[in-house]
Amino acid sequence: MSVGAVDITYRGIFQKNLAGVITKELVKAARHEDKIGGTVQRYGDSPERNGIPAKQFSVIADDADSLRVEMTKYEPSNVVVVAVMDDTLTKGVESWAWYGVRPINLNLAPGGTLLVISRRSAEELLELIPRREYAWNLAILPGEPSFGGLWVYNDDGTDYRTMGAVSRVAGDLVSLDSLLAQAASGQDGELRAEQLREGHDSVRAYPVDAGVGAEDTYEPVEMPGWTQMREGLVIPAVPVGETNPLFKKYTTRTARPLVKFDACVKCQICYTVCPDECFIPTPEGHWDIRYESCCGCGICAQSCPVTGCIEMVDEAVFDSNEPLHGVYENNREEYEELRQDKLAKAGGPIPHYGIF
Ligand code: SF4
Ligand code: SF4
Known part of the structure; x- marks a missing residue:
């Protein structure tokens, strides 16, 4: 058998x-x-x-x-x-x-x-x-x-x-x-x-062979018993400016938005349209992205009025969900190098990403 x-x-x-x-x-x-x-x-x-x-x-x-x-x-x-x-x-x-x-x-x-x-x-x-x-x-x-x-x-x-x-x-x-x-x-x-x-x-x-591959950094998942499972179809409300800690949707992503902060005109449209409240205001008026919450829908890239300011880039070339504006704040040239490196590894942005 x-x-x-x-x-x-x-x-x-x-x-x-x-x-x-x-x-x-x-x-x-x-x-x-x-x-x-x-x-x-x-x-x-x-x-x-x-x-x-x-x-x-x-x-x-x-x-x-x-x-x-x-x-x-x-x-x-x-x-x-x-x-x-x-x-x-x-x-x-x-x-x-x-x-x-x-x-x-x-x-x-x-x-x-x-x-x-x-x-x-x-x-x-x-x-x-x-x-x-x-x-x-x-x-x-x-x-x-x-x-x-x-x-x-x-x-x-x-x-x-x-x-x-x-x-x-x-x-x-x-x-x-x-x-x-x-x-x-x-x-x-x-x-x-x-x-x-x-x-x-x-x-x-x-x-x-055994032991070959990326480092296994995954946290063990504790599966709840059926009496401990969260309620279905209920998304708890969170205060304005925060995102839901239970609802991190980054594993749905095939591409993520990458922002050219130098091109941003600070219009706030990305913040307004994002369905997952991913955009975080920065003191200088840019909008940083909380990638843990981003589902990769591409609406922000479609809505941004500045050509090339938000581009959708193949998810596989990124190794972290950390927001990136801190890199930009520390060193703008370093951020631009990082952005160009990701775009080069991905073979450029994905054109016409999302729903038209
Ligand atoms: S891709 Fe979608 S979920 Fe992610 S930041 Fe843009 S609008 Fe928000
Ligand atoms: S939509 Fe584009 S230009 Fe407007 S704030 Fe967002 S990134 Fe900047």
Whole structure:
């Protein structure tokens, strides 16, 4: 008797349908090997909201009893693959109702594979992914995060490419042949087969030894019992000028606003439009950003009247949530160097970020 799981970690709204297709099709493909499976979801907030880190699992077993035991658990054990749909999620995920950020590879079984869709190198990703006490594998499927936008399913082949990659790194759980057989039984069989093979052939795996990776600075998350959980749908009020200490939404971010304070005309519009009260007044009239509370919606960058004053920059190039105006106050040239360095590492600002 054996059972294994594939964890699809994704961003709410944009990738919910993508995760749903992958988890269900993996289970259906496993039936071609006389296995049995089910799917289960975990999320920190409604996965219908922008950028929310969330998980869907395929649980695949050799027999019904093994599956039944596994499906009674909060989260499946023996997760042999964690597939990450957006590489900014490697900075940590909050898949339990804002109770704390956890490492992306926390539940990965020893010897398992963290499969990331990314244009980054293994070295770059290992600067973000914390080390483990056991050896594991990092696999990279070349590609951009697939953002369907709102509830729409973006049929760009990411789902079938990912499944093909899963069959390459965990062929014992579900094979490429089974996926091809399953795809042939549905619509667009030839196209799906092509995408499966492309994902299978283009994924690259890198063994990661125990102790290799970023320093693990994550605080252990204490999960409350059901009688201690906070009330749902209640956001406690806070005094003007403060932000809610319980509602830190930075793990939803794929990009963050970076301000060119020298260009700021101190109009206060960013402060007025920010839905999360992230902007902090400074004595000289600029508006600093409390990044812990910023969900990365981009509204401030769209609303700022000065071109290039607030730019949205890939979240992966930042290593701290500390506000940055203090650096500017101490040394304006140093701040400009920092800003340019982040922009260069990110390949420039993300144009037209947000909702238009
Ligand atoms: S991106 Fe801008 S407007 Fe949106 S939450 Fe962050 S600081 Fe506020
Ligand atoms: S909207 Fe732009 S110009 Fe206005 S205060 Fe904010 S950063 Fe400065």
